[in-house]
Amino acid sequence: MADPTPEPTPDTAPPSWRSEDNRSPMLAPHPVTVPGSAHQHHDQIIIPDANTEITHVYLTFSIQLPSANTTMRSPSSPSTTQNAPPEPPNLKPFTNPLLWPRSLKLTMLTLSCIATFLTAYTAGAYSPPQLLLLHTLAHAHSTTAILGGISTFCLGFALAPMVLAPFSEMNGRYPVFVVAGIFFVLFQLACGLVTNLEGMLVARFFLGAGASVFSTMVGGVIADIWTKEERNTPMAVFSGAVLMGTGAGPLVSTVMTGRWGRTDGETGEVVQGVGAKWRWIFWHQAIMGAALMVALVLLFRESRGSVLLSRKARALNKWYDELEREGWFGVWVDEIETCGLEVGGTKVKDDKDHEEKSSGTTKTLKRIRWKVKEDEERSSLSNMIGTSVFRPFHLLFTEPVVFFFSLWAAFAWGVLYLTFGSVPLVFQRQYGWDIEHAGRVFAAMIVGAVLATAIGIWQENMLHHPKWRTAPVTASSSSSSQSSSSSDTEGPNFLPCSEPKHETSLSPSPCTTSSESFIWPLLRTHLPPTSPEARLYFTCLTATFLPIGLFIFGFTASPSCHWIAPTIGIGIATMGILSVYLAVFNYLADTYHRYASSALAAQNFCRNILGGIFPLVTAPLFTGIGEKGAGGVLGGVAVGLTAVPWVLVIWGEWIRGRSRFARELERT
Numbered sequence: 001m002a003d004p005t006p007e008p009t010p011d012t013a014p015p016s017w018r019s020e021d022n023r024s025p026m027l028a029p030h031p032v033t034v035p036g037s038a039h040q041h042h043d044q045i046i047i048p049d050a051n052t053e054i055t056h057v058y059l060t061f062s063i064q065l066p067s068a069n070t071t072m073r074s075p076s077s078p079s080t081t082q083n084a085p086p087e088p089p090n091l092k093p094f095t096n097p098l099l100w101p102r103s104l105k106l107t108m109l110t111l112s113c114i115a116t117f118l119t120a121y122t123a124g125a126y127s128p129p130q131l132l133l134l135h136t137l138a139h140a141h142s143t144t145a146i147l148g149g150i151s152t153f154c155l156g157f158a159l160a161p162m163v164l165a166p167f168s169e170m171n172g173r174y175p176v177f178v179v180a181g182i183f184f185v186l187f188q189l190a191c192g193l194v195t196n197l198e199g200m201l202v203a204r205f206f207l208g209a210g211a212s213v214f215s216t217m218v219g220g221v222i223a224d225i226w227t228k229e230e231r232n233t234p235m236a237v238f239s240g241a242v243l244m245g246t247g248a249g250p251l252v253s254t255v256m257t258g259r260w261g262r263t264d265g266e267t268g269e270v271v272q273g274v275g276a277k278w279r280w281i282f283w284h285q286a287i288m289g290a291a292l293m294v295a296l297v298l299l300f301r302e303s304r305g306s307v308l309l310s311r312k313a314r315a316l317n318k319w320y321d322e323l324e325r326e327g328w329f330g331v332w333v334d335e336i337e338t339c340g341l342e343v344g345g346t347k348v349k350d351d352k353d354h355e356e357k358s359s360g361t362t363k364t365l366k367r368i369r370w371k372v373k374e375d376e377e378r379s380s381l382s383n384m385i386g387t388s389v390f391r392p393f394h395l396l397f398t399e400p401v402v403f404f405f406s407l408w409a410a411f412a413w414g415v416l417y418l419t420f421g422s423v424p425l426v427f428q429r430q431y432g433w434d435i436e437h438a439g440r441v442f443a444a445m446i447v448g449a450v451l452a453t454a455i456g457i458w459q460e461n462m463l464h465h466p467k468w469r470t471a472p473v474t475a476s477s478s479s480s481s482q483s484s485s486s487s488d489t490e491g492p493n494f495l496p497c498s499e500p501k502h503e504t505s506l507s508p509s510p511c512t513t514s515s516e517s518f519i520w521p522l523l524r525t526h527l528p529p530t531s532p533e534a535r536l537y538f539t540c541l542t543a544t545f546l547p548i549g550l551f552i553f554g555f556t557a558s559p560s561c562h563w564i565a566p567t568i569g570i571g572i573a574t575m576g577i578l579s580v581y582l583a584v585f586n587y588l589a590d591t592y593h594r595y596a597s598s599a600l601a602a603q604n605f606c607r608n609i610l611g612g613i614f615p616l617v618t619a620p621l622f623t624g625i626g627e628k629g630a631g632g633v634l635g636g637v638a639v640g641l642t643a644v645p646w647v648l649v650i651w652g653e654w655i656r657g658r659s660r661f662a663r664e665l666e667r668t
Contacts, residue, residue, distance in 0.1 A: 045072065045363075045364070045365065046364070046365065047069075047072050047073075047074050047075070047329060047330070047365060048074065048329040048330040048365055048366070048367045049074045049075075049076045049329055050074075050076070050324065050329075052329065052330075052367050053367065054367045054368065054369050055366060055367065055368050055369075056368070056369050056370075056371050057368050057369070057370055057371070058370075058371060058372065058373050059309050059312065059313045059316075059370040059371065059372055060309070061096040061098075061305065061309070065316070066331040066332055066333050066368075067331060067332045068085075068088070068319075068320070068323060068328070068330075068331050068332075069323070069328050069329060069330045069331060069332060069365055070085045070323075070328055072328075072365075073326075073327040073328060074327045074328075074329045076327075085323055085326060085328050086319065086322040086323055086326060088319055089315040089316065089318070089319050091312060091315065091316075093308075093311075094308045094309070094311055094312035094315070095308075096305065096308075097224045097225040097303045097305060097308070098224075098225060098226070098227060100225055100301075104301065105225050105226070107299055108221060108225060108300065108301065108303065109222070109234050109237065109238070111292075111295060111296060111299060111300055112214075112218040112221050112222070112238065113218075113237060113238055113241040114241075114292060114295075115177075115181075115214035115218070115292055115296070116214055116215050116218050116238060116241045116242055116245065117241045117242075117244060117245040117248070118184075118211075118214065118245065118285070118288055118289060118292060119184075119211040119212075119214045119215050119242075119245065120215075120241070120242045120243070120244070120245025120246040120249065121245040121246075121248055121249035121252075121285065122153075122184075122188070122207065122211055122249065122285055123150070123153060123154075123211075123245075123246060123249065123417070123420075124245070124246045124247070124248070124249030124250040124253070124420055124442075125249035125250060125252065125253035125281060125285065126149055126150055126153070126204070126253075126420075127147065127150065127250060127253075127420035127421055127615065128250055128253040128254045128257045128281075128420075128424065128435060128439060129253065129256075129257045129278050129281055130143050130146045130147060131143065132257065132278050133146045133149075133200070134146050136195075137194070137195065137196055137197045137200055138195060138196040138197065139196050139197045139198065140196075140197040143619070144616055144619075145197060146197070146200075147421070147615050147616055148197075148201055148616075149200050149201055149204040150204075150417065150420070150611075150612055150615045150616075151612035151613065151615070151616065152201045152202070152204045152205040152208065152612075153204040153205065153207060153208035153211075153612070154208060154417075154608040154609065154611045154612030155205060155208065155608070155609070155612060156204070156205040156206060156207070156208030156209035156210075156211075156212065157208040157209070157211060157212040157215070157604075157608045158212075158604060158605045158607075158608035158609055158612075159209070159605075160208070160209035160210075160212040160213070161212050161213070161216040161217070161601055161604060162385075162388045162389045162392065162601055162605075163385055163388065163389070164176055164180070164212075164213060164217075165388045165597060165601070166381060166384035166385050166388050167381075168217060168220070168304065169304070169306070169378070169384065170307075170378065170381070170384075171307070172302045172304045172307035172308075173217060173220065173221060173224075173302060173303055173304050173307075174300060174301070174302040176213055176217065177213060177214075177217070177296055177300060178293070178296060178297060178300075180209075180210045180211075180212075180213035180214065181210070181213075181214075181289065181292065181293040181296055182210075182293070183206060183207075183209065183210030184207065184210035184211055184214070184289050185286050185289040185290050185293060187203045187204075187206045187207040187210060188207060188282055188283075188285050188286040188289055189282070189283065189286045190203040190207075191203045191204065191207065191282040192279040192280070192281075192282035192283045192286070193279075215242065216600070216601075216604055218238055219235070219238070219585060219589070219600065220304075220597070221303050222234045222235055222238060223589065224303035224304060224305060225303055228590065229464075231586070231589075232456065232457070232460035232535075232582075232586060233456075233457050233460060235456075235582060235585060235586060236453050236456030236457050236460070236582055237453060237457075239452075239453065239456070239578050239581050239582045239585075240449045240450065240452065240453030240456075240578065242449075242578075242581070243416075243445060243446075243448070243449035243452070243574055243577065243578050243581075244445075244446050244449045244450070246416055246419075246420075246445060247442045247443065247444070247445030247446040247448075247449065247574070248442070248446060250420055250423070250439055250442045251439055251440065251442040251443060251446070253281050253439070254424065254435050254436055254438065254439020254440075254442070255436050255439060256277075256278065256280065256281050257278060257281065257435055257436070257439075258434055258435050258436030258437075258439070259436065260277035260278045260280070306372060306374035306375070309372045309374070310372045310374075310375055312370075313370035313371060313372055316370050317369050317370055320367075320368075320369065324367075329365065329367060330365030330366055330367050330368075331365070331366060331367075331368055332363050332364070332365060333363070333364060333365075333366050333368075334362070334363065334364075388598075388601070391595070391598040391601075392598045392599070392601040392602035392605060393602065393605075394598075395592075395595065395598055395599050395602050395661070396602040396605075396606070398660075399599070399659055399661060400655065400659075401587075401588075401591065401648070401655060401656070401659065402588070402592075402599050402602050402603070404644050404647075405584050405587065405588060405603055405644065406584075406602050406603040406605075406606040406607070407606065407641065407644075408580060408584065408641045408644045409580055409581065409584045409603045409606070409607050410603070410606040410607045410609070410610040410611075411610065411637060411638065411641055412546060412576070412577045412580040412581065412607075412638075413577070413581075413607040413608070413610060413611040414610040414611055414613065414614035415546070415550065415573065415577065415614070415634060415638070416574075416577050416611065417611040417612070417614050417615050418614040418615060418618050418634075419442075419445070419570065419573075420615055420618075421615050421618035421619065422618050422622055422630075423438060423439075423441050423442060423570065424438040424439065425618065425619060425622055425623075426553075426557050426566065426622060426627055427441060427557075427563065427566075429622075429627075430557050430558055430559055430627065431559065431563055441563075441566075441567050441570060442570075444567045444568065444570045444571035444574070445570060445571065445574045447571050448570070448571035448572065448573070448574030448575045448578075449574055449575075449578055451571075451575055452542075452545075452574065452575040452578035452579060453578070455538075455542060455575070455579075456578070456579070456582050459537075459538040459542075462538070463529045463534055463537070464529070467520045468520060468523050468529050527649075531652070531653070532587060532590045532591045532652065532656070533587075533648055533649050533652040533653075535583055535586040535587045535590060536583055536587060536645040536648055536649050536652075537649065539579055539580070539582075539583040539645045540642075540645045540646050540649060542575065542576065542579035543576055543579050543580055543583070543642050543645060544576065544642055545572050545573065545575040545576030545579060546573050546576025546577060546579075546580065546638045546642070547576070547635040547636075547638035547639045547642060548569075548572055548573075548576070548635075549569045549570065549571070549572030549573025549574070549575070549576055550569070550573050550631050550634045550635035550638055551569070551631055551632070551635040552565065552566065552568060552569030552572060552631075553566045553569030553570055553573065553627075553631055554569075554627050554628050554629075554630055554631010554632055554634070554635065555627075555628050555631055555632075556569060557569075557627040557631070558627070576638075583645060584603055585600065587648070588600055588603065591656065592661060595661055621633075
């Protein structure tokens with residue numbers, strides 16, 4: 001990445017505007033002397049006019065903008081024009097998101113995580129009042145039909161991102177977030193107002209479509225504002241918000257259902273008055289969604305880089321047009337430049353160029369307009385939607401990595417949605433609890449999500465451990481570098497246990513231990529921290545939490561065991577689910593790069609389809625084969641899928657070598 005504050009070059013031209021960070025809010029022109037050497041006279045400079053050819057240049061965040069001509073007016077300009085040039089645009093809103101201040105990044109992450117939390121909260125809050133919905137909604141004949149609301153919610157959640165992704169690419173994330181938020185609030189209100197089953201199923205579908213943006217596109221926002229090396233911690237926090245929301249939703253909903261949703265013992269009808277307050281299960285979510293919408297409108301910033309560059313190019317081009325209408329033609333560029341971006345025989349300087357210009361460098365005026373490469377490569381909206389729908393399924397059925405990761409994530413997500421019905425059912429059957437007391441078990445999911453988030457952050461820190469990433473300085477290497485300056489010893493990779501550079505003794509350092517001399521080289525050799533599979537090293541272990549938690553939940557849920565045992569099983573399984581979720585996202589993003597959105601869309605589709613199916617089979621599964629049988633079956637499947645990360649850690653490079661997409665990305 002270019003240095004955000006490069007040293008100014010000694011020149012008489014107006015100060016260049018660094019589009020990398022735009023620390024100045026306004027790019028005000030200043031009266032200056034004519035650029036060039038001392039021997040370059042005013043009358044030697046050719047001033048462009050309206051007939052001069054315009055050169056189009058690709059704009060990037062690393063380009064150092066050339067200075068606009070505000071000192072020499074074209075002789076062909078009318079004499080009636082104003083003397084002062086038009087005010088330049090404010091380019092600060094178009095700053096590279098990777099260089100945003102930490103406070104702004106944390107604000108964006110907080111808003112995104114709150115939105116994700118509410119999305120998961122909505123998914124989990126629907127199941128507890130199913131009996132109330134059965135007695136209230138017309139044409140509802142079974143709880144299975146009522147639980148179809150979870151299925152339609154997941155269907156909207158699975159399909160909408162494939163259609164909305166092209167709109168995000170063209171118009172940015174901000175408008176998609178706002179429009180989706182409006183859908184989220186309106187159809188949340190509709191869920192509390194409908195009077196028949198059909199209306200509820202339709203409302204839940206569009207609610208899922210709106211909620212999907214707050215989950216699937218948050219990963220894109222994180223990728224926009226954090227580099228690959230910094231991304232894991234915010235991704236862990238985001239994933240933790242998902243799991244905490246799925247625990248908080250049913251936790252609150254069971255309390256509201258138990259206290260407000262009473263039915264008449266004889267007729268089965270919902271008691272009016274106090275009993276009708278159960279509709280607030282949906283309305284209070286609409287209120288929270290509306291509050292989030294206000295925060296998004298006021299605080300959320302556009303983060304998609306290509307969209308910001310397009311807006312920046314339009315702002316600059318509009319200003320150039322205004323300057324030229326007043327007779328100020330061209331921008332100052334170097335006629336001879338050792339490096340930079342070529343512009344039709346001249347070069348526009350890049351921020352990565354820190355070389356000093358010679359005193360004989362000649363400045364010249366060129367008419368330019370900016371363009372963005374992504375805009376030219378973008379096809380029509382219909383083609384983009386077609387690609388967005390087709391490519392995920394193409395990857396799903398042609399890429400083994402995408403297929404098995406999608407299957408793994410889908411099963412984990414299905415287990416997560418299965419808990420919405422299984423927890424109240426099991427604790428009512430085995431311990432005789434009412435729905436309110438059974439719902440308190442969902443607090444274990446929140447605790448598990450918090451612990452798993454902390455583990456996710458810790459494992460990323462371990463991958464960046466200096467002894468894992470780089471070998472310590474040895475005596476032989478230090479003796480060969482005695483000519484190096486002593487300041488090099490204290491560089492970013494300096495280790496306290498390294499031998500001083502002037503030492504030639506081959507004896508180990510006093511602080512070197514046998515474990516340090518054995519473990520770290522072994523890890524660097526067999527588990528390199530820079531490979532894509534590094535994202536899976538710890539997951540090979542933490543993913544086992546899912547089958548372990550399922551076995552504990554299934555085999556301890558009985559009156560002879562304390563209720564805390566199956567509750568702990570739920571918390572451990574939640575930790576495994578979050579581990580799977582985080583590993584799948586990071587590995588697919590690191591492996592498929594520009595195809596990552598399609599690979600992630602494939603796993604998102606599978607994940608939500610299975611998440612919509614599992615709640616429908618929860619009651620038949622647990623009542624048919626019992627808690628032990630259900631726990632054994634689910635845990636056994638989870639054990640088999642836990643082999644997925646192990647296979648990739650061992651043979652990942654070979655598998656990627658056989659992937660057409662991965663080979664293409666490596667070549668480019």
